Amino acid sequence: IMDRKTEARFAYQPKVILEGIEPRDSVWGLNYPRQYQSYMKTKDTTFQSMYNTSGFKDVLDDQPELVILWAGYAFSKDYNHPRGHAWAITDVHNTLRIGSPMEPGDGPQPSTCWTCKSTDVPRLMSEMGLTEYYSHKLSHLATEVINPIGCADCHNPKTMNLTITRPALVEAFEAMGKDINQASHQQMRSLVCAQCHVEYYFDKTRPGEEDAAYLTFPWKEGLSVESMEKYFDNIDFADWTHPISKTKMIKAQHPDYELYEMSVHAKRGVSCADCHMPYKNEGGQKFTDHHIGSPLSNVENSCFVCHREKQEDLLTDVYERQRKVKEGSSKLQKLIAMAHIEAGKAWELGASEEQMKSVLEGIRHAQWRWDFVVASHGGAFHAPLESSRIITSATGIIQEARINLTRILADLGHNKPVEMPDFNDKDKLQLYIGLDIPKEKAAKETFLEQVVPQWLKEGKAREAKKEVKTVSSR
Amino acid sequence: IMDRKTEARFAYQPKVILEGIEPRDSVWGLNYPRQYQSYMKTKDTTFQSMYNTSGFKDVLDDQPELVILWAGYAFSKDYNHPRGHAWAITDVHNTLRIGSPMEPGDGPQPSTCWTCKSTDVPRLMSEMGLTEYYSHKLSHLATEVINPIGCADCHNPKTMNLTITRPALVEAFEAMGKDINQASHQQMRSLVCAQCHVEYYFDKTRPGEEDAAYLTFPWKEGLSVESMEKYFDNIDFADWTHPISKTKMIKAQHPDYELYEMSVHAKRGVSCADCHMPYKNEGGQKFTDHHIGSPLSNVENSCFVCHREKQEDLLTDVYERQRKVKEGSSKLQKLIAMAHIEAGKAWELGASEEQMKSVLEGIRHAQWRWDFVVASHGGAFHAPLESSRIITSATGIIQEARINLTRILADLGHNKPVEMPDFNDKDKLQLYIGLDIPKEKAAKETFLEQVVPQWLKEGKAREAKKEVKTVSSR
Amino acid sequence: MSRTHNLKRKLFKFNLIPPRKWRPAATILMGAIFGLGIYMIRLSNATSYLSDDPQACVNCHIMTPQYITWTRSSHREVAHCNDCHVPHDNIANKYFFKAKDGLYHSTIFTLRAEPQVIRALEPSINVIQNNCIRCHENQVTEAKLLDVVENHHPHRTDRICWECHREVPHGKVRSLASVGHQIEPIRAHAPPDLEIIPKWLKESMKSKK
Numbered sequence A, B: 001i002m003d004r005k006t007e008a009r010f011a012y013q014p015k016v017i018l019e020g021i022e023p024r025d026s027v028w029g030l031n032y033p034r035q036y037q038s039y040m041k042t043k044d045t046t047f048q049s050m051y052n053t054s055g056f057k058d059v060l061d062d063q064p065e066l067v068i069l070w071a072g073y074a075f076s077k078d079y080n081h082p083r084g085h086a087w088a089i090t091d092v093h094n095t096l097r098i099g100s101p102m103e104p105g106d107g108p109q110p111s112t113c114w115t116c117k118s119t120d121v122p123r124l125m126s127e128m129g130l131t132e133y134y135s136h137k138l139s140h141l142a143t144e145v146i147n148p149i150g151c152a153d154c155h156n157p158k159t160m161n162l163t164i165t166r167p168a169l170v171e172a173f174e175a176m177g178k179d180i181n182q183a184s185h186q187q188m189r190s191l192v193c194a195q196c197h198v199e200y201y202f203d204k205t206r207p208g209e210e211d212a213a214y215l216t217f218p219w220k221e222g223l224s225v226e227s228m229e230k231y232f233d234n235i236d237f238a239d240w241t242h243p244i245s246k247t248k249m250i251k252a253q254h255p256d257y258e259l260y261e262m263s264v265h266a267k268r269g270v271s272c273a274d275c276h277m278p279y280k281n282e283g284g285q286k287f288t289d290h291h292i293g294s295p296l297s298n299v300e301n302s303c304f305v306c307h308r309e310k311q312e313d314l315l316t317d318v319y320e321r322q323r324k325v326k327e328g329s330s331k332l333q334k335l336i337a338m339a340h341i342e343a344g345k346a347w348e349l350g351a352s353e354e355q356m357k358s359v360l361e362g363i364r365h366a367q368w369r370w371d372f373v374v375a376s377h378g379g380a381f382h383a384p385l386e387s388s389r390i391i392t393s394a395t396g397i398i399q400e401a402r403i404n405l406t407r408i409l410a411d412l413g414h415n416k417p418v419e420m421p422d423f424n425d426k427d428k429l430q431l432y433i434g435l436d437i438p439k440e441k442a443a444k445e446t447f448l449e450q451v452v453p454q455w456l457k458e459g460k461a462r463e464a465k466k467e468v469k470t471v472s473s474r
Numbered sequence C: 001m002s003r004t005h006n007l008k009r010k011l012f013k014f015n016l017i018p019p020r021k022w023r024p025a026a027t028i029l030m031g032a033i034f035g036l037g038i039y040m041i042r043l044s045n046a047t048s049y050l051s052d053d054p055q056a057c058v059n060c061h062i063m064t065p066q067y068i069t070w071t072r073s074s075h076r077e078v079a080h081c082n083d084c085h086v087p088h089d090n091i092a093n094k095y096f097f098k099a100k101d102g103l104y105h106s107t108i109f110t111l112r113a114e115p116q117v118i119r120a121l122e123p124s125i126n127v128i129q130n131n132c133i134r135c136h137e138n139q140v141t142e143a144k145l146l147d148v149v150e151n152h153h154p155h156r157t158d159r160i161c162w163e164c165h166r167e168v169p170h171g172k173v174r175s176l177a178s179v180g181h182q183i184e185p186i187r188a189h190a191p192p193d194l195e196i197i198p199k200w201l202k203e204s205m206k207s208k209k
C-alpha cells in the first residue's frame, strides 16, 4: 500500500532535480512541460475584453484626470493596465515611476519594489535576510532580479505543494491573529495570489529597522476599506502630501484579494485559481492551465464548470457589473480632481489650516476609497456590490468636502466655480502639475539602451554558473 | 412524478362552478382548499426579518426625515411597511393618506386607488368600463370594493391558468411595442405580480378622458430609472410641488418588478413565484404555497430549490445586500431632506427662479432615484447592484445641487450651514411642515367607527344576492 | 501466487452474484478483515473509509482522478463523494453499502487487479442516479421549472442524468493516465510537519536581519 501511494504523486518521471530555490521556470519546465508551456503564454498580450486588457493600455491617457489625483506621486507620470506575469520585470524597467537609475543606488524606488515581480526574490531573501533585502534601492538589486514571477513563487519544489514565499502575507495573518499554516488547500488556491494582489505600504518605522522599506499589508483591523482606512489614520500614515490640495494622501494598490473576499463567489468557496487557472484538457491530458489572465478569454474552461449559461450571457454578466461600477467611479474621480484644485485655490486665497482640516480629511478618505475600488482591476466583477457601496460612500464624502470648500471659497471672496484645467489632455495636465515628461522619457530611453541590457547580461552570467542536476536514467 | 403533477392540478373534484368574475376567495376555496388555506395565511403578521417585516412597521416613525421629503404630499402623513394581501382593503381604510371621507365623493383620493387592492376591481371594470371606473372618488366605490386581492386577480376561473386582469399592464406592454399575449408561462409567474408591484402614475391628460385618473405605468422609454425619469421629464409631469423647496416632484411607488428585471435572478429566468410562492408538500400533496410574504420565513422551500447552502448563509446573503444598499440610501435621504430645507432658505432670502433652476432639477432627479430604490421594498435584495448604482448617482446629483445651493446662499449673504429641524422626531417634523396629525387621527377614528362598517355591511348585503352554483355530486 | 489468483477468481465470482446474495458473503469477509490486524487497518486508513471525508477515497491512488476532477467541479463545495456514491434513503443501507463497497474496492486494489479505466457498476449507477434526484428533485420535477429546460422531463425519466451532464462531476476524461499530479497534500499520509511556509522563510522571519 505504501508504495502505491507515492506512485500517485509522481506519475511522471522527473527529468531534473529542483534544488534550493530555483528561480528559472525553464528548469521547472523540464519536469512539468504542460504547466510551463501554458505559463509562458502569459507573454501573449492580444486578448481584449470590454474594459480590461492584457494589452498594457495607458491608463493616464485614457483617464487624464488621474494625473491630478496623483500629482506629486510617481503614478502621475505613468500607469498602465497590467499584463501577464511574464512581463513583470520588463514593465518595472520600462516604467517612468522608477526613474532612470544609471548607477546602483540611483533612483527613487526601494528594493522592496521587486518583491512582487520575481522568483529571484525568495532566493535573495533567503540569502540576504529580510531586513537587509528591504533596505536597498531597487537599482542595487537589479542584476540579481532578472526572472519574472514564476514557479518558485507558488510551489514547493519537492512536493509541488502550494506554498507561501512572501513574508508580508504571513506577517499580515499574524497581525490579524491568524495562522496561515491552517489554511486549507482551497484557500491556498487564493492565498498564493494574495502574496501580491493586495494593498500594501512600506513601513519605515519598525524599531531597529528604520532603514528598511518594510513591505506591510495594513490588515490588522480587518480587510474592509474602512478597516484599512482606520489603520492608516491611527498611525497617521501618508504615502505623500498632495502638492495642490496639501492633503496627506494614502495610495491604494490592487486590493484584489481583499475585495474578492467580500464577494458571493468567495463566500461559496470559489478560489482565484478556479477562474484564472481552470483545469484544462489537452491531448487527453488534464492539467491546471497556467496561462493566468482574463477568464473571459476562456469562459468554457472557467465559468462553465459552474455556470451552464450561454457564453454571451456570462460575458455580459461581467460587462454589466463592470459598467455599473465604472459609471460611479468615473464620475467620482472627476469630482475628486475638482476638489484638489478647489482646495488649491482656497490655500491660494489664504484659507487657514483650521478651516481646511475637515476638507482635507474628506479628500484623503474619498480618494483612498475610490482608489481601493479602481486599483483592484478585477473588483468591479469580483465584488460589484461592495465596490459600488464604497463608491457611494466616497461620492458622499467628496461632495461634502466640496460643499465645505464652496463655503470657504465664498468666505475668501471667491463665490463662483473654480477654473479647471482641461481634464481631457494627459500631456497638458502633466505640464500643469509641473512634470517634464519628455525629459524623463529621453532619460528612460538612454537607460533602457545602456543600463538594462547590462543588468540582464550580468544576471545571466551569474545564473549560468548554477548547475542543473538531471535525473540519471533508470 | 408526472402523476404527482397532474394530481396537484386536478386532485380535487370541483365543488362549485366559478362563473363570471367571482371576487370571493372563499368560493374559490371550495374547489382549491389547499391554495385557499395557504392564501389565508397572508393575514399572519408575525414573521420578522432583519429589515422587512409583515408587521406593518411605521416607516415615518423609523425614518422621520421622510416627512420632509414628502412634505405637501399625503405620504408625509402616514406610510407603512406592507403586510399580506389579506390586509389590502383594511389598510386603505386605515391610512391617513385617504383622509376620512364621510360621504361618497369626499376625500382626496380617486377610485383608481382601489385598482391594486381588490378582486372587485376586475368585476367593476367589466361592469362600468375602464374610463368610468377611473373617474370617481375612492369613496364613491367604497361599498363595491370589499374583497382584498385574491384568486380572481391572477387566475382564469375556468382553466386556473394565470391571467392578466389589470389593463395598465397590458397598455404598458403596448406602449413598449410588446404583446403581453406572447409571454411564456414562466414570465406569467412574474407578470401577475407586475400588475401591482410596479411604479405608476395617474394620467389626467388623455384626450376625451380628462376626468379620469387613468392608471398608467411610465414604461414607454424603458424600465430603467433613467428611462422613466426621461419619460416624466418629457411630459413635464409632477405628482406635486414641494412646499419648502418648490420642486416639481415625482413620487416613485414600489417598482419591484422593474428593479427585479435588472437582476441576475431575472436574467437566469427565475420568477417572483419561484421565491414568493414555492412548491410545498403537505400530506403527500404538492401545491403552490399561496402564503405570499417574505421568502425568508421559508428558505427551505424557496431558496433551497436552487441553492443548497446553509440556511444561515442564505439569510446573511440577503441581509448583507440589504445592509449595503441601505447604508447608502439612509445617508442619501438625509442629504435630500437638507437640500429641501436649504432651498427653502434660499427662496426665503430672495433667490431667483433662474438661480434655482438647476438646483430644483437636481432635487427632483435625486429624490426620484432615491425613492425608486427605497419604495421597492424587495429591491435591495432583488437587484442590489442596480439599486446601489442608482443610489450612487443620486448621491452625486443631490450633492451637486447642494454645492450650487451653498453658492446661492453665500450670494444671498448666508454663508454658513442652514439650520435644520430635529430629524429624529416624526411628530415635530410633521408639525414643522404644517400638518395637524392629532386632528386627522381623530377624524380617522370617527370614520373607522361610523363609515367603514357601513360600507362593508352594504357590500356584503349586495354580495349575498349573488348565487353560488354547486356541482351536483356524481 | 496461485492462492491470490484463486481469491481473485472467487471475488470476481462474488461480483457476479446478484446484490441480495451479497449479504452473507460480506458478513463473512468482514470477519476476515478484522483478523488482518491493527497495523493493516492503520496503514490503509480503513477507518477513514467509513467517514464522509473525500480524502478518505484518495487513500487509493486509483481514486485520484475522481478526486482531482471532483475538486475542479461545481459540486466540490456542495457534494462529497458519499453524497453521490452511497445511498441516503436510510442509515442501515448507507453503512451496509459502504461496507460492501469498501471491501470490494480494497480487495481489488491490494491485488492490483484494477482496470486502467474504472467504471461505475450497475448497482452504483442506481445509487448515484437516486442521489442526483435527491438533491435536484425540485429542479427536475417541479412543473414550474420544467419550463426552464425544454424537454427536461421526458429526457431525464428515460436516461441517466450524466448521459447529458457528462461533466458532472468528474468530467469526460478521467482515466488514471489522463490526470497529472495530485498536489493537494493527503492528510492521511502527509508528514505531520507539513507546513505552508518553507523552512528558509520561517528561519529568515525569526532571525531578523
Ligand SMILES: [Ca+2]
Binding pocket: A199, A200, A201, A250, A251, A252, A253
Ligand atoms: Ca498602499
Ligand SMILES: [Ca+2]
Binding pocket: B199, B200, B201, B250, B251, B252, B253
Ligand atoms: Ca409614481
